[in-house]
Amino acid sequence: MTTLRQKHRRETARTLAFLSPWLIGVSVFFLYPLVSTVYFSFMKYDGFTPPTWTGLKNWQYVFTDYPFFWPALRNTLWLVVVMVTLRVLFGLGIGLLITKVKTGAGFFRTAFYLPYLAPPVAATMAFAFLLNPGTGPVNNILGSIGLPQPGWFNDPSWSKPALTMLALWGIGDLMVIFMASLLDVPQEQYEAASLDGAGAWQRFRFVTLPNISPIVLFAVVTGVIQTMQYYTQPLVAGKVASGVIGGAGQQFEPGYPEKSTLTLPQLVYHLGFQRFDTGGASVIALVLFALAMVFTVFLMRSMTERSAA
């Protein structure tokens, strides 16, 4: 009996030892700050004078008076509907294309994948140049073939489409995931469908799609979660296009042009680090947390269903 209990105790100690870095990490860098954020969301605190209780004032401010909150939420919705959808469709299309290419497959795969690796700041600055309305090559080419030349990052109705183009350029991650899942589709099913006289579209509709639908769902849900974290690209694009960059002391009001590139993570920075409104920033952080967790639970559900099936 004692030996069994000793063995059990030893195993528990061993498990704790292996998990210890994570136990410390999750407590100090996740649970503690999360509780602290809830606390600050009810406090008035500018980072200098001691915090004082304000009840729901911060929440009320963010939802009714903070002029950036609703535009940021609307932009997030736009990005989820347009950018995520286009990324999934384009990723699937490029994945399909690469599985069909016979000549130069290695070259095409590398060419399609490389932009995904470009560091976000560098890629965004590159697109701010490519799409700049004055001297940018894209408008240059559009002009020379007689097409309209949009203002892209300088025009509130074109800034999100411009960001979408940047997101489509970096499709490499989805391409690889779709490519792998397309190659996993059993070849016999295609042969059987062909024998039954199915055309290319019917083979795609009744063989390919059912086989890869879990991956499509995975791509959509992770795309939505990534949209909740969308920070660097819209911020840098706004900064470069507005011309307000760099140097300490120069304050950039996010969202240029006309709040069209605002996203929720930028609001945490704006309230917390530019306006020293710790309470308001905490409220935004909690909204962001709630949204991210809803989709994460959804993702975990679909993942467990997939491994159960």
Add this chain to the structure above:
Amino acid sequence: MTATAISSPVTLTPAARTARRTRFLHWVGVHSLAIAAALFFVLPFVFIFLTALMSDQQALTRDLWPDSWHWENLRTVWETPGFLTWWKNTLLYAGLGTALTLLSSIPVAYALARFKFRGRNVVLMLVIATMMLPPQVVIVPMYLFWAKQLHLSGTLWPLIIPMAFTDAFSVFLLRQFLLTIPKDYVDAAKVDGCGEFKALVRIVLPMAKPAIAAVALFQFFYCWNDYFGPQIYASENPAAWTLSYGLESFKGAHHTNWNLTMAATLLVMAPVIILFFFAQKAFIEGVTLTGVKG
């Protein structure tokens, strides 16, 4: 019909000829699409490159092709005050961060893949939740913690130290891979008198090399690309800036001069792309591991 086809292989039956023509048209269609797509992916790099080598005057025009090639632009960027410091800082952040992440995350991933213990599913769910968490959610208290209590703002340590306490994504990816290693290997080692830790180091780690390489690459790229972290903790002190953060100030210093900005952009992209060519296989395996084998 078949007899003629066999006796004279050169003259094809009409059916075979149409089949061959369809296959050829299909080939042309697929490859034209692929070339069009390749233009979309490659042309931005070409334009960045061409503009980076233009003269100051020409970079202000709508020209696409440089009149003369100004390779010295790359050197001008390289010799800009601060640029070399940003390089060193980025390498420190990415190098040390990656090493610490591996050291701390491997035992945790191993425990999650191998040990049976109460609360294992809770741990796994928390790992996935923190993996999906936008870093902005906890940034306010974290900043107060590092800046007001530990007085470490103006350095990169608030970004490096947490990696000694695991990174959720790395734990998850490593666990997914370790699950695929048969338990028998570890059991055999234990019969031979290895402890659990020894079995991990001697038997499991050598087998997990592809996953470890993928995690190391992802983490290195994450640090290299990180903009938000250095913006929060290092912005007040240019001596602590990284390339990703410093790059932006380049545009500020050179106003509308796109040539030097694009030259700097090239120099920030280049190492990542070179690293990719050396480690292509590990990288693509890693992406597949996160997505498909969920």
